[in-house]
Amino acid sequence: MDHRENLCxxxxxxxxxxxxxxxxxxxxxxxxxxxxxxxYPPHRGYFLxxxxxxxxxxxxxxxxxxxxxxxxxxxxxxADAFLDFLSGLRFTGExxxxxxxxxxxxxxxxxxxTAPIVEAQIVETFVINQIHLQTLIATKAAxxxxxxxxxxVVDFSLRRTxxxxxGMKVARSSFLAGxxxxxxxxAGRRHxxxxxxxxxxxxxxxxxxxxxxxxxxxxxxxxxxxLLIDTYDPLAGARKAVEVxxxxxxxxxxxxxxxxxxxxxxxxxxxxRRILDxxxxxxxxxxxxxxxxxxxxxxxSEANAPYDSYGVGTQMGVSGDAPWSDIAYKxxxxxxxxxxxxxxxxxxxxxxxxxxxxxxxxxRLQKDTITLREENLxxxxxxxxxVMEEGKAIGPYPTLxxxxxxxxxxLSCLDEKIKAIRDPQTYPxxxxxxxxxxQEEIEQQVVQSQ
Amino acid sequence: MDHRENLCxxxxxxxxxxxxxxxxxxxxxxxxxxxxxxxYPPHRGYFLxxxxxxxxxxxxxxxxxxxxxxxxxxxxxxADAFLDFLSGLRFTGExxxxxxxxxxxxxxxxxxxTAPIVEAQIVETFVINQIHLQTLIATKAAxxxxxxxxxxVVDFSLRRTxxxxxGMKVARSSFLAGxxxxxxxxAGRRHxxxxxxxxxxxxxxxxxxxxxxxxxxxxxxxxxxxLLIDTYDPLAGARKAVEVxxxxxxxxxxxxxxxxxxxxxxxxxxxxRRILDxxxxxxxxxxxxxxxxxxxxxxxSEANAPYDSYGVGTQMGVSGDAPWSDIAYKxxxxxxxxxxxxxxxxxxxxxxxxxxxxxxxxxRLQKDTITLREENLxxxxxxxxxVMEEGKAIGPYPTLxxxxxxxxxxLSCLDEKIKAIRDPQTYPxxxxxxxxxxQEEIEQQVVQSQ
Numbered sequence: 087m088d089h090r091e092n093l094c095x096x097x098x099x100x101x102x103x104x105x106x107x108x109x110x111x112x113x114x115x116x117x118x119x120x121x122x123x124x125x126y127p128p129h130r131g132y133f134l135x136x137x138x139x140x141x142x143x144x145x146x147x148x149x150x151x152x153x154x155x156x157x158x159x160x161x162x163x164x165a166d167a168f169l170d171f172l173s174g175l176r177f178t179g180e181x182x183x184x185x186x187x188x189x190x191x192x193x194x195x196x197x198x199x200t201a202p203i204v205e206a207q208i209v210e211t212f213v214i215n216q217i218h219l220q221t222l223i224a225t226k227a228a229x230x231x232x233x234x235x236x237x238x239v240v241d242f243s244l245r246r247t248x249x250x251x252x253g254m255k256v257a258r259s260s261f262l263a264g265x266x267x268x269x270x271x272x273a274g275r276r277h278x279x280x281x282x283x284x285x286x287x288x289x290x291x292x293x294x295x296x297x298x299x300x301x302x303x304x305x306x307x308x309x310x311x312x313l314l315i316d317t318y319d320p321l322a323g324a325r326k327a328v329e330v331x332x333x334x335x336x337x338x339x340x341x342x343x344x345x346x347x348x349x350x351x352x353x354x355x356x357x358x359r360r361i362l363d364x365x366x367x368x369x370x371x372x373x374x375x376x377x378x379x380x381x382x383x384x385x386x387s388e389a390n391a392p393y394d395s396y397g398v399g400t401q402m403g404v405s406g407d408a409p410w411s412d413i414a415y416k417x418x419x420x421x422x423x424x425x426x427x428x429x430x431x432x433x434x435x436x437x438x439x440x441x442x443x444x445x446x447x448x449x450r451l452q453k454d455t456i457t458l459r460e461e462n463l464x465x466x467x468x469x470x471x472x473v474m475e476e477g478k479a480i481g482p483y484p485t486l487x488x489x490x491x492x493x494x495x496x497l498s499c500l501d502e503k504i505k506a507i508r509d510p511q512t513y514p515x516x517x518x519x520x521x522x523x524x525q526e527e528i529e530q531q532v533v534q535s536q
Numbered sequence: 537m538d539h540r541e542n543l544c545x546x547x548x549x550x551x552x553x554x555x556x557x558x559x560x561x562x563x564x565x566x567x568x569x570x571x572x573x574x575x576y577p578p579h580r581g582y583f584l585x586x587x588x589x590x591x592x593x594x595x596x597x598x599x600x601x602x603x604x605x606x607x608x609x610x611x612x613x614x615a616d617a618f619l620d621f622l623s624g625l626r627f628t629g630e631x632x633x634x635x636x637x638x639x640x641x642x643x644x645x646x647x648x649x650t651a652p653i654v655e656a657q658i659v660e661t662f663v664i665n666q667i668h669l670q671t672l673i674a675t676k677a678a679x680x681x682x683x684x685x686x687x688x689v690v691d692f693s694l695r696r697t698x699x700x701x702x703g704m705k706v707a708r709s710s711f712l713a714g715x716x717x718x719x720x721x722x723a724g725r726r727h728x729x730x731x732x733x734x735x736x737x738x739x740x741x742x743x744x745x746x747x748x749x750x751x752x753x754x755x756x757x758x759x760x761x762x763l764l765i766d767t768y769d770p771l772a773g774a775r776k777a778v779e780v781x782x783x784x785x786x787x788x789x790x791x792x793x794x795x796x797x798x799x800x801x802x803x804x805x806x807x808x809r810r811i812l813d814x815x816x817x818x819x820x821x822x823x824x825x826x827x828x829x830x831x832x833x834x835x836x837s838e839a840n841a842p843y844d845s846y847g848v849g850t851q852m853g854v855s856g857d858a859p860w861s862d863i864a865y866k867x868x869x870x871x872x873x874x875x876x877x878x879x880x881x882x883x884x885x886x887x888x889x890x891x892x893x894x895x896x897x898x899x900r901l902q903k904d905t906i907t908l909r910e911e912n913l914x915x916x917x918x919x920x921x922x923v924m925e926e927g928k929a930i931g932p933y934p935t936l937x938x939x940x941x942x943x944x945x946x947l948s949c950l951d952e953k954i955k956a957i958r959d960p961q962t963y964p965x966x967x968x969x970x971x972x973x974x975q976e977e978i979e980q981q982v983v984q985s986q
Contacts, residue, residue, distance in 0.1 A: 219698050252699040291870070416738060
């Protein structure tokens with residue numbers, strides 16, 4: 087697995103070769119890099135910020151241990167003087183960032199790092215890797231929560247997330263976006279997220295008769311059993327669940343829920359609800375699962391399917407319809423000189439920036455304006471906060487619960503048309519006249535100077 | 537980050553609740569679970585096995601440490617007797633698996649685990665997580681290598697892989713599938729994969745003039761420079777690269793390559809090649825990159841675009857067009873009784889199995905037959921090998937280089953129509969008459985007994 091002491095090498099080789107060239111050219115001036123997403127993935131109208139805590143921890147602990155330097159030496163790519171320099175390198179810069187759980191939009195800087203150029207450059211790979219994944223998943227998860235229209239949604243994705251780190255980050259990112267719980271026990275332990283679980287088809291098949299599997303499980307968890315009823319036939323399974331519920335009731339316990347994991351979930355949900363209700367089991371809940379995504383949940387909400395909660399796995403855990411976003415970390419200022427990149431379709435905004443958010447009297451989001459850092463727009467909230475100074479995080483991190491509440495609050499203030507599951511409207515994001523003027527000026531300068 | 541001692545909790549809660557129920561029901565008989573992929577993702581005609589080494593290490597080290605048990609106790613979900621049992625639990629079973637780097641096809645068991653049912657069940661989440669990711673990526677990477685038609689392909693994906701573990705596993709999986717190198721330095725250190733790197737646009741923008749960036753880099757790496765020429769204008773960039781190459785030549789060095797990362801890569805590649813060739817720089821290579829996938833590479837090969845190698849990032853690293861596969865880990869035998877699941881669209885093959893591969897006199901793959909484990913088909917190779925017995929791995933693991941060679945060998949023997957990048961033909965996979973008979977028999981028994 088991944089050991090903290092090695093993460094300095096979890097980077098692209100070019101970060102290190104560029105660093106040597108900066109070092110040998112005597113380039114140690116401060117640089118500002120800006121992290122932003124260039125475009126919305128399909129059907130997305132907003133993003134949710136996530137991953138900052140991991141980035142700040144990484145920057146705080148950033149250092150090349152001796153074994154890593156020895157490995158670099160063994161590659162024969164690097165000069166000894168540079169490797170000595172690397173041994174003493176720490177991150178000493180400052181970070182401005184949108185706090186986790188806040189909404190943001192395309193082209194807006196999620197974070198800006200200012201540090202001597204070697205430091206600001208060399209951390210790029212990790213910074214992108216973590217913010218990309220967590221923002222992508224938090225956004226997908228928020229869409230699922232919105233589509234479920236008040237029904238609880240829980241994270242069942244661990245088996246199909248892309249590896250271990252993703253499994254942990256998906257649990258956290260989906261919880262902060264409004265998921266109620268996770269099946270991932272380690273995430274429960276590490277982050278205090280409520281953990282939930284039902285049973286697998288294999289549990290049922292390991293008994294010769296389905297009813298014996300149900301009874302065995304109910305005896306082990308008499309007040310906390312969710313029976314998976316679709317191993318053979320979901321309606322027959324539901325009738326057996328009724329038998330179990332009656333047996334539990336005789337000893338003063340109750341069946342918590344049944345789960346349906348395959349088939350036509352709308353139709354099956356209704357029929358199973360009727361079987362339960364006819365037996366007087368109105369309090370037994372129904373959980374739906376099986377390859378669900380926000381499009382399914384929206385359809386179930388539309389059909390008013392009688393589910394109390396949903397288990398959402400793969401499609402959320404890998405952001406199935408949009409497994410990546412066009413995130414970029416670009417140099418925007420070097421040694422006081424604003425810079426940008428002109429590559430086809432990849433233009434960036436020069437200079438250190440700020441984002442101002444305008445809301446109406448009820449707190450509803452109206453528009454954002456991206457400005458230069460030193461601008462101040464009256465009546466609007468600056469979104470980028472200074473979160474690290476001289477390599478040290480400023481103040482304690484917010485708790486996951488606080489982030490989750492901030493997120494729910496923000497989403498409740500976003501127009502339904504921007505939150506639409508399909509074909510959302512575009513939220514208005516403007517550039518301030520000064521930023522636009524600088525962009526035009528630098529573009530002309532760049533074209534002329536090359 | 538993730539610490540090995542905690543991985544016992546990297547599981548779905550239901551694995552633990554089912555385990556308690558098995559424990560309390562006195563169910564300790566051996567169970568066999570089978571891991572397989574139910575269907576091909578779009579445009580896939582084969583899969584490449586990867587991830588077994590991580591699974592075997594996990595099973596070898598499987599144990600609940602005291603802190604993990606304490607956490608489970610704090611949830612108040614579990615009985616004390618069960619938690620004591622969990623403290624002493626180790627994996628004591630046997631594993632049969634397709635070795636890493638071998639080709640396999642849908643419905644074929646990638647691995648089968650036989651162990652007391654608690655042990656075989658409880659490891660499910662990790663086993664799926666690792667084999668799913670690594671098989672998915674190895675398969676995607678093999679498609680890129682095939683599409684590149686002999687040009688080198690290197691892994692540039694680390695910034696957009698889903699987290700740290702994925703970054704490491706993608707580097708390994710793509711290398712075993714035929715990639716030449718990775719930008720991921722830690723993967724280079726851990727797995728001995730060749731590491732490569734060029735420069736970023738930010739490096740170029742940090743200098744006032746592009747040519748100064750190129751000269752600075754070339755001075756640091758006089759025999760190992762790849763210049764990124766599209767920060768402003770790729771053709772102007774190519775002409776500056778010629779200047780740098782001439783300056784290097786005067787001191788007995790040479791420019792290695794240029795990289796184009798945006799725009800119409802086919803047209804730009806040709807024009808840049810002409811600029812280099814006109815300057816007598818036939819030996820300077822051209823690297824293409826920028827959101828490439830196997831469909832792009834196939835188009836470039838078709839157009840005979842003059843690239844020497846490609847950097848492939850996001851699309852391979854997240855398997856962009858198919859970020860998940862329908863992989864499942866199903867109980868197929870319990871206490872000597874073959875079992876299966878009948879849920880809609882999710883039927884599994886009962887019993888312990890083997891796969892036999894038939895090849896022609898040139899070694900070309902003809903067909904596979906899935907059989908019961910004890911069957912033996914003359915003239916065909918059994919694909920599932922016993923790789924773990926009584927919780928101990930059998931023999932040393934193959935080296936990554938051996939796996940990579942095995943993979944190249946296998947792919948060279950697979951029909952072009954099965955390897956097609958779009959709309960591949962279906963490779964023939966049959967069930968033996970005995971397996972088919974057993975499946976029908978168990979289906980009938982199951983239906984009758986419920």
